[in-house]
Amino acid sequence: MNRLQSTLFAILCATTGTLVAQNPIPNAGFNNWTTKSFEVPNRWMMIGKTARDVSKTVGNVQGFRLTNEVGSGTVSFAMNVGSTYPNGLNGGFTISGTPGSIKINYNSEKLGNDTAMVIVGFTKGTDPLPLILQEFYLLPDGSGAGDNSITVPLTYSYPTAGVVADSGFVYIASSLRRAAPNSNGSIAIYDISFPGGQTSTNGNLNIESWGSLLVRKPTQWMTSLDAFEEKVGKMTGQQDYILSTTDARSGLATLLTQRTINTNSGVEVIPSWMVTRDTNLAYADMGTPSFPVTQRYNSIRGYWKGTLSGGDRATVMVNFFHADTLVGSGMFSQDSKTTVPGNYTLFAENIVWDSRFTLTPTKATVGVFLTDSTFQTASNASSQIYLEDLWLDQNFASAKPMVNNKTSMVRCYPNPTRGLIQVAAEEPIERLVVINAAGQVVTSVLLPENTRQWSLDLTDATNQHSFGVYYVRIEGPYWSETLPVAVQP
Numbered sequence: 001m002n003r004l005q006s007t008l009f010a011i012l013c014a015t016t017g018t019l020v021a022q023n024p025i026p027n028a029g030f031n032n033w034t035t036k037s038f039e040v041p042n043r044w045m046m047i048g049k050t051a052r053d054v055s056k057t058v059g060n061v062q063g064f065r066l067t068n069e070v071g072s073g074t075v076s077f078a079m080n081v082g083s084t085y086p087n088g089l090n091g092g093f094t095i096s097g098t099p100g101s102i103k104i105n106y107n108s109e110k111l112g113n114d115t116a117m118v119i120v121g122f123t124k125g126t127d128p129l130p131l132i133l134q135e136f137y138l139l140p141d142g143s144g145a146g147d148n149s150i151t152v153p154l155t156y157s158y159p160t161a162g163v164v165a166d167s168g169f170v171y172i173a174s175s176l177r178r179a180a181p182n183s184n185g186s187i188a189i190y191d192i193s194f195p196g197g198q199t200s201t202n203g204n205l206n207i208e209s210w211g212s213l214l215v216r217k218p219t220q221w222m223t224s225l226d227a228f229e230e231k232v233g234k235m236t237g238q239q240d241y242i243l244s245t246t247d248a249r250s251g252l253a254t255l256l257t258q259r260t261i262n263t264n265s266g267v268e269v270i271p272s273w274m275v276t277r278d279t280n281l282a283y284a285d286m287g288t289p290s291f292p293v294t295q296r297y298n299s300i301r302g303y304w305k306g307t308l309s310g311g312d313r314a315t316v317m318v319n320f321f322h323a324d325t326l327v328g329s330g331m332f333s334q335d336s337k338t339t340v341p342g343n344y345t346l347f348a349e350n351i352v353w354d355s356r357f358t359l360t361p362t363k364a365t366v367g368v369f370l371t372d373s374t375f376q377t378a379s380n381a382s383s384q385i386y387l388e389d390l391w392l393d394q395n396f397a398s399a400k401p402m403v404n405n406k407t408s409m410v411r412c413y414p415n416p417t418r419g420l421i422q423v424a425a426e427e428p429i430e431r432l433v434v435i436n437a438a439g440q441v442v443t444s445v446l447l448p449e450n451t452r453q454w455s456l457d458l459t460d461a462t463n464q465h466s467f468g469v470y471y472v473r474i475e476g477p478y479w480s481e482t483l484p485v486a487v488q489p
Contacts (some may be wrong), residue, residue, distance in 0.1 A: 025366050026220035026276055026291050028302075028390040030254040033244050038213040043093070043204045048076030048174070052210060053188040055107070057147055063105075063190035063207050066174035068114055068181035072282060075175045078189065080168075080203060092169030093205065095122060099197025102170075103151045104138070105190040111140035112185025114175040120154070122165035131158040131165045137176070138187060151195065170205070217242055218254055220291075222277040222284035224270065242274050245386065249303060249344050253388040256370040258312075258381050271371040276364075286438040289321040289363030296360050299397040300330045301348040302390040308336035310380030315369040318392065319437050320351070320361040327361055328353040329437045329469035329484070336383075337480045344388065348397035352484045354467040355416060366390065369439055410474045416486035419459035423474060425452055432456060433473035435482075442470070458487055 039052050041064055049067040056063060066076035080092040102120050116138040121130045136152050170192055175181035192205040199205055217223050223242045243255040256272040276291055277284030284290060300318045308314060313335035320328035330351040334340065370385050371377065410425040423432060432445045432454065447454055458470060467488050474481045 024291060024293050024364070025390050025392065027218055028366075029251060030218050030244065030388060031251045032219040033252070034217055034219045036215045036217075038215065039210055040213055041204060041207045042209040042211050043080060044207070045079045046077070048074050049186075050076050050078065053190075055188065056105075056190050061105075061190050061206065061208060062210065063188050065186050065188045066116070066172065067186035068112075068175050068184055070181055070184055073180055075173055075178050075181050076186075077171070077173050079171045080205070092167060093199055093203025095165055095168045095194070095197065095199050095203075097197040098156070098164060099154060099194035101151050101153050101195050103149060103191075103193045103195055105147060105149045105192075106138055107141075107145075107147050107188040107190070108138055109141045109143055109145045110186045110188075111138075111174075112183030113140070114177070114182045114185050115139055116187045117173045117176050119171040120168065121171075122168045124158075124163055124165050124167075129158065131156055131163060132168075133157070140185065147190070168199070168203075216244060218244070218274065220276060220279060221274045223274045224272050242272060247386060248388050250388075253386050254368075256306075256314075256368065256385045256387065258370060258383055271369070271377055273367065273369040273371070275367040284365070286317060286319055286365055286367050287326075288365060289324060290365040291363060293320065293361055293364050293392070295394065296353075297351055297392040297394055299348050299350050299393045299395060300332065300366070300390070301346060301393055301397070302332075303344040303346055303388045304385060305341045305344050306383075306385035308334070308340050308383050308385070310336065310383065311372050312336055312380050312383040313369075313371060314340070314385045315367075315371070315439065316347070316349075316387070316390065317367045317369070317437070317439055318351070319365050320353075321363045321365075322357065322359060322361050326354075326437060326468060327357040331435075331471050331482070331484065333471070333473075333482045335480060337475070337478065340385075344386070348393070350397045350484075352469045352486050354486070354488070356467070356488070364392070367439060410481045410483065412472050412474075412483045412485050415484075416488050417458070418488060420455065420457050421472070421485055423454050423456055423472060425474060425476070427476050427479070428452060429454065429474055429476055431473075431475045433475070434458060435471040435473065437469050458485070 040046050046064065049069060051065050053063045053065040064078060066078060068075055104118065108116065117135065118138065119135045120132065122132045123130050132154050134154060138150065141148060172189060174187055190207065215225060217225065225242065243257065244252045245255045246252060258272050259270055275284040275286060278290045300316065302316060304314065306314065313333060315331060315333040317331040318329065319326055328351050330349050332347045332349040368387060370383060412421050412423050414421065428450045429447050429452065431447065433441055434443045436442050470485050470487055471482050472485055
């Protein structure tokens, strides 16, 4: 190797080392993805540790098994759902007649020290008052007891006599202790019927019709799909929230989209988000340290493009921790009031550090959100954001988000503060929104017409006993600006 080759090799190694050192965010290029497939009985919502069960000893009938797990506090649930999913009380399955009882075939010999619970309800139209809302229990059988069945009389409680239900639902939990099961047992449910009454085939009450749900997610990230499954379960036909796409600068990018579901009150748009996670934990949020860092960084950067409409916003946030204590935070955020780039464009935002913290943080967490302006829900399913190549940098931000030309110059002072701040702008301010480091709105204020300066007391809203970074969203008629404010005790 000659001197020139040696020099080039040294420069390449040094550059590569710098890039690696400045990008500890796991899978920040979004080139690694995990695909999981779930089996689910059609028109059923399944939560927790659930699986298909074919161990029935009599007949060729499939069922589902609900399993408890003491270590993680897992209790599994199943609920028959319908067109008003995820509303639990209406539209699980259509029903005609007035059944006098419910019959369930099951096997509980592996239930251990737990007791399973069943709730059955019948409703009429959209009336929230059920004709029947009845609860009963399935007890554990001894080992080797085999399959069993139970028939429970139904007691109608609707105040108006003669009303006939047109829909019903069945809800089953594998333990009465929903947060802390007694054992690692399980129960299998094979068949549900209503002697003396008829149900339509779309109820799938014999649990013989099954489908699959394919989930694709960026490795080492928790996504809104994970959280949605945990909250309201898996249902066949449900689509991904976070998609891999080859529409990228290089390799793959992540595409955040929002999707709609039908609820009793109409169409609901589900927001999309993803947060880096500690692979030893089954959950992730912005308040949980997730990956190690060995340097003190000054900015978070990345490339993005897309479309935002209907008041939706895109946000990228990083939190730094020393042990489990928040010591620094940075956030890039932009909504549909400002221009979203049509081609991949660099964004960069500075980190705000606790002025008393002079050490090196130990861990960090990064989150990406596509939500409405409140950071909580969503408003337009056509919004979508492409994101690629996130990284942490030791330099301060030299690139700012694109803004509308009408944006006013705004200030928040003092910064840092012990709670009281002044917000001032050259043009009228319509609304102030304060967001914490978890991406949650802690206060929102509509201001009187033609207001250009406003005092805002963060003391009660933040309940500040330690350092925290809060982002003040200042909104005018045609412009918006987000400024970080450090609050110290």
